[in-house]
Amino acid sequence: MRTELTISDDKIDEHALLQKRVMPAGVGAAVYFLGAVRGTEEGRAISAIEYEAFHQMASRQFHLLFDEAGKRWPVESIRLVHRVGRVEVGEASIWVEVVAAHREEAFAACQFIIGEMKRVVPIWKRPVNPGL
Amino acid sequence: MAANSFIVALVRVRVHFYSYFKDLAGAAEVSECVAPGSTLEELLRILFARFPKLAAMRKSILIAVGVDYQGADYVLQEGDEVSLFPPVQGG
Numbered sequence: 638m639r640t641e642l643t644i645s646d647d648k649i650d651e652h653a654l655l656q657k658r659v660m661p662a663g664v665g666a667a668v669y670f671l672g673a674v675r676g677t678e679e680g681r682a683i684s685a686i687e688y689e690a691f692h693q694m695a696s697r698q699f700h701l702l703f704d705e706a707g708k709r710w711p712v713e714s715i716r717l718v719h720r721v722g723r724v725e726v727g728e729a730s731i732w733v734e735v736v737a738a739h740r741e742e743a744f745a746a747c748q749f750i751i752g753e754m755k756r757v758v759p760i761w762k763r764p765v766n767p768g769l
Numbered sequence: 770m771a772a773n774s775f776i777v778a779l780v781r782v783r784v785h786f787y788s789y790f791k792d793l794a795g796a797a798e799v800s801e802c803v804a805p806g807s808t809l810e811e812l813l814r815i816l817f818a819r820f821p822k823l824a825a826m827r828k829s830i831l832i833a834v835g836v837d838y839q840g841a842d843y844v845l846q847e848g849d850e851v852s853l854f855p856p857v858q859g860g
Contacts (some may be wrong), residue, residue: 673859688859691787691852696858698835719859731860751860759833759852760859761788 638707639714642699644690646722649729654716660736664713669734670741670751671689676726678764688721688730691759695719698758702750706735710742715750780805780847784816787854790830793822803845809834810841812851831855 639659651671658667674686703715713736724730733750737743754760772826779802786794799819803812809832832839833852845851 688858689788691833692855694833694836694852721841752857755857757838757857758859759787759831759854759857761855762858763788 638703638712640700640703641659641689641714641716642693642696642703643718644699644721645718646690646720648720649720649732651729651732653733654718654732655692658734658736659714661713664736664738666738666740667734667736667745668740668747669732670747671729672731672751673729674724674726681764682767683726683764684767685723685725685765686730687723687763687764687765688719689761690719690721692768694759702753705753706746706749709749710737710746715746717750719758721760724766729768777805779789779803781806782812782845782847782849782851784812785850786850787852790826790853790855793826794820798821803829807845808841809839809843809845809851812845813841816853823853826855830854831856 660667676682699717706712706715716734718732721728733747735743735747737746781800781802782799783800785798786796801812801815815852831854834843834849
Protein backbone atom coordinates (compact mmCIF):
# COMPACT_ATOMS: atom_id res chain seq x y z
CA MET A 638 0.00 0.00 0.00
CA ARG A 639 1.35 3.43 -0.93
CA THR A 640 0.78 6.29 1.51
CA GLU A 641 1.50 10.01 1.42
CA LEU A 642 1.03 12.39 4.33
CA THR A 643 1.46 16.15 4.34
CA ILE A 644 0.89 18.38 7.36
CA SER A 645 1.62 21.91 6.29
CA ASP A 646 0.56 25.54 6.52
CA ASP A 647 0.55 25.76 2.73
CA LYS A 648 -2.83 26.02 1.00
CA ILE A 649 -4.19 22.69 -0.21
CA ASP A 650 -3.80 22.57 -4.00
CA GLU A 651 -6.58 20.18 -4.95
CA HIS A 652 -5.87 20.51 -8.68
CA ALA A 653 -2.24 19.45 -8.21
CA LEU A 654 -3.29 16.54 -5.99
CA LEU A 655 -5.75 15.27 -8.58
CA GLN A 656 -3.13 15.51 -11.32
CA LYS A 657 -0.79 13.28 -9.29
CA ARG A 658 -3.39 10.55 -8.80
CA VAL A 659 -2.06 7.11 -9.67
CA MET A 660 -4.56 4.48 -10.82
CA PRO A 661 -2.77 1.20 -11.56
CA ALA A 662 -4.40 -1.45 -13.76
CA GLY A 663 -6.84 -3.51 -11.72
CA VAL A 664 -7.80 -0.56 -9.55
CA GLY A 665 -11.25 0.86 -10.19
CA ALA A 666 -12.13 3.31 -7.44
CA ALA A 667 -10.82 6.61 -6.13
CA VAL A 668 -12.74 8.25 -3.30
CA TYR A 669 -11.69 11.56 -1.89
CA PHE A 670 -12.98 13.89 0.80
CA LEU A 671 -12.29 17.58 1.11
CA GLY A 672 -13.12 19.37 4.34
CA ALA A 673 -13.40 23.16 4.33
CA VAL A 674 -13.75 25.72 7.10
CA ARG A 675 -17.38 26.74 7.65
CA GLY A 676 -18.40 30.31 8.38
CA THR A 677 -19.87 29.41 11.75
CA GLU A 678 -18.58 27.53 14.76
CA GLU A 679 -21.11 26.49 17.42
CA GLY A 680 -23.61 28.96 15.96
CA ARG A 681 -21.26 31.94 15.92
CA ALA A 682 -19.80 33.61 12.85
CA ILE A 683 -16.06 33.13 12.42
CA SER A 684 -13.55 34.35 9.87
CA ALA A 685 -11.00 31.54 10.08
CA ILE A 686 -9.73 28.65 12.15
CA GLU A 687 -6.23 28.36 13.55
CA TYR A 688 -5.07 24.74 13.49
CA GLU A 689 -2.31 23.59 15.83
CA ALA A 690 -0.61 20.20 15.50
CA PHE A 691 1.77 18.15 17.58
CA HIS A 692 3.55 17.30 14.33
CA GLN A 693 5.61 14.24 15.20
CA MET A 694 2.79 12.53 17.03
CA ALA A 695 0.22 13.51 14.41
CA SER A 696 2.39 11.90 11.75
CA ARG A 697 2.78 8.75 13.84
CA GLN A 698 -0.98 8.52 14.53
CA PHE A 699 -1.91 9.13 10.89
CA HIS A 700 0.43 6.33 9.78
CA LEU A 701 -1.05 3.99 12.39
CA LEU A 702 -4.49 4.78 10.94
CA PHE A 703 -3.25 4.14 7.40
CA ASP A 704 -1.82 0.78 8.52
CA GLU A 705 -5.08 -0.14 10.22
CA ALA A 706 -7.10 0.84 7.14
CA GLY A 707 -4.78 -1.32 5.03
CA LYS A 708 -5.41 -4.29 7.33
CA ARG A 709 -9.18 -3.86 7.20
CA TRP A 710 -9.61 -3.22 3.49
CA PRO A 711 -7.57 -4.02 0.35
CA VAL A 712 -6.42 -0.49 -0.34
CA GLU A 713 -4.01 0.50 -3.11
CA SER A 714 -3.06 3.94 -1.81
CA ILE A 715 -3.93 6.63 0.73
CA ARG A 716 -3.01 10.29 0.40
CA LEU A 717 -3.84 12.80 3.11
CA VAL A 718 -3.11 16.51 3.45
CA HIS A 719 -3.96 18.40 6.64
CA ARG A 720 -3.43 22.09 6.84
CA VAL A 721 -2.23 23.85 10.00
CA GLY A 722 -1.98 27.50 10.91
CA ARG A 723 -4.67 29.98 9.91
CA VAL A 724 -7.23 28.64 7.43
CA GLU A 725 -9.80 31.16 6.16
CA VAL A 726 -13.52 30.38 5.87
CA GLY A 727 -14.13 28.49 2.63
CA GLU A 728 -10.56 27.18 2.36
CA ALA A 729 -9.76 23.49 2.60
CA SER A 730 -8.37 22.23 5.89
CA ILE A 731 -8.15 18.55 4.96
CA TRP A 732 -8.01 16.40 1.84
CA VAL A 733 -8.05 12.58 1.94
CA GLU A 734 -7.97 10.19 -1.00
CA VAL A 735 -8.27 6.40 -0.98
CA VAL A 736 -7.65 4.37 -4.13
CA ALA A 737 -8.80 0.75 -4.16
CA ALA A 738 -10.01 -1.97 -6.48
CA HIS A 739 -13.69 -1.38 -5.63
CA ARG A 740 -15.79 1.50 -4.33
CA GLU A 741 -16.95 -0.28 -1.17
CA GLU A 742 -13.48 -0.50 0.36
CA ALA A 743 -12.50 2.95 -0.91
CA PHE A 744 -15.52 4.60 0.74
CA ALA A 745 -15.16 2.55 3.93
CA ALA A 746 -11.44 3.25 4.35
CA CYS A 747 -11.88 6.98 3.66
CA GLN A 748 -14.70 7.22 6.21
CA PHE A 749 -12.65 5.25 8.74
CA ILE A 750 -9.61 7.51 8.41
CA ILE A 751 -11.61 10.72 8.77
CA GLY A 752 -13.61 9.39 11.72
CA GLU A 753 -10.64 8.00 13.62
CA MET A 754 -8.52 11.05 12.88
CA LYS A 755 -10.93 13.14 14.91
CA ARG A 756 -10.38 10.78 17.83
CA VAL A 757 -6.63 10.16 17.91
CA VAL A 758 -4.60 12.59 15.78
CA PRO A 759 -3.30 15.48 17.92
CA ILE A 760 -4.52 18.47 15.97
CA TRP A 761 -6.61 21.22 17.56
CA LYS A 762 -8.53 24.18 16.24
CA ARG A 763 -9.16 27.64 17.58
CA PRO A 764 -11.88 29.70 15.87
CA VAL A 765 -10.90 33.23 14.88
CA ASN A 766 -13.58 35.86 15.40
CA PRO A 767 -14.60 38.17 12.52
CA GLY A 768 -12.41 41.24 12.23
CA LEU A 769 -9.32 39.47 13.55
CA MET B 770 27.25 10.62 55.79
CA ALA B 771 25.31 8.54 58.31
CA ALA B 772 25.45 4.78 57.87
CA ASN B 773 21.73 4.53 57.10
CA SER B 774 21.66 7.38 54.60
CA PHE B 775 21.04 6.70 50.94
CA ILE B 776 20.69 8.72 47.79
CA VAL B 777 17.77 8.23 45.41
CA ALA B 778 18.28 9.54 41.91
CA LEU B 779 15.09 11.25 40.81
CA VAL B 780 13.67 10.69 37.36
CA ARG B 781 13.62 13.87 35.29
CA VAL B 782 10.96 14.25 32.60
CA ARG B 783 9.93 17.04 30.26
CA VAL B 784 6.24 17.91 30.07
CA HIS B 785 4.74 19.61 26.99
CA PHE B 786 1.33 21.27 26.87
CA TYR B 787 -0.73 21.68 23.72
CA SER B 788 -3.77 23.70 22.66
CA TYR B 789 -5.45 25.62 25.50
CA PHE B 790 -3.56 23.56 28.07
CA LYS B 791 -0.67 25.97 27.38
CA ASP B 792 -2.88 28.80 28.61
CA LEU B 793 -4.01 26.83 31.66
CA ALA B 794 -0.43 25.99 32.60
CA GLY B 795 0.95 29.36 31.55
CA ALA B 796 3.78 27.58 29.74
CA ALA B 797 4.38 25.41 26.69
CA GLU B 798 6.70 23.06 28.55
CA VAL B 799 8.13 22.45 32.00
CA SER B 800 10.52 20.01 33.70
CA GLU B 801 9.54 17.80 36.61
CA CYS B 802 11.38 15.34 38.80
CA VAL B 803 9.63 12.29 40.21
CA ALA B 804 10.68 9.38 42.38
CA PRO B 805 11.92 6.25 40.59
CA GLY B 806 9.02 3.97 39.70
CA SER B 807 6.53 6.84 39.53
CA THR B 808 3.66 6.54 37.09
CA LEU B 809 1.95 9.11 34.90
CA GLU B 810 -0.81 9.24 37.51
CA GLU B 811 1.70 10.42 40.10
CA LEU B 812 3.15 12.96 37.69
CA LEU B 813 -0.37 14.28 37.05
CA ARG B 814 -0.90 14.71 40.78
CA ILE B 815 2.25 16.86 40.96
CA LEU B 816 1.23 18.87 37.89
CA PHE B 817 -2.32 19.47 39.15
CA ALA B 818 -0.88 20.86 42.39
CA ARG B 819 1.52 23.07 40.42
CA PHE B 820 -1.09 24.15 37.84
CA PRO B 821 -4.52 24.08 39.56
CA LYS B 822 -6.35 25.19 36.38
CA LEU B 823 -5.26 21.95 34.71
CA ALA B 824 -6.85 19.88 37.45
CA ALA B 825 -10.31 20.91 36.24
CA MET B 826 -9.56 19.13 32.95
CA ARG B 827 -8.55 15.82 34.53
CA LYS B 828 -11.49 13.88 33.05
CA SER B 829 -10.75 14.87 29.45
CA ILE B 830 -6.97 14.98 29.50
CA LEU B 831 -5.06 12.93 26.91
CA ILE B 832 -1.49 11.83 27.66
CA ALA B 833 1.32 10.76 25.38
CA VAL B 834 4.91 9.76 26.02
CA GLY B 835 6.97 10.43 22.94
CA VAL B 836 4.53 9.99 20.04
CA ASP B 837 2.32 7.28 21.57
CA TYR B 838 -0.66 7.47 23.89
CA GLN B 839 -0.10 6.03 27.36
CA GLY B 840 -2.35 5.19 30.27
CA ALA B 841 -2.03 6.50 33.83
CA ASP B 842 -0.17 3.36 34.94
CA TYR B 843 2.80 3.99 32.61
CA VAL B 844 6.05 4.01 34.63
CA LEU B 845 8.13 7.07 33.84
CA GLN B 846 11.69 6.73 32.56
CA GLU B 847 14.55 9.22 32.76
CA GLY B 848 14.27 11.70 29.88
CA ASP B 849 10.69 10.88 28.92
CA GLU B 850 8.93 13.54 26.87
CA VAL B 851 5.39 13.67 28.23
CA SER B 852 2.64 15.57 26.40
CA LEU B 853 -0.68 16.63 27.88
CA PHE B 854 -3.51 17.88 25.72
CA PRO B 855 -7.29 18.18 25.44
CA PRO B 856 -9.45 16.05 23.10
CA VAL B 857 -8.27 16.39 19.51
CA GLN B 858 -10.24 18.29 16.85
CA GLY B 859 -8.64 17.76 13.46
CA GLY B 860 -10.37 17.99 10.12
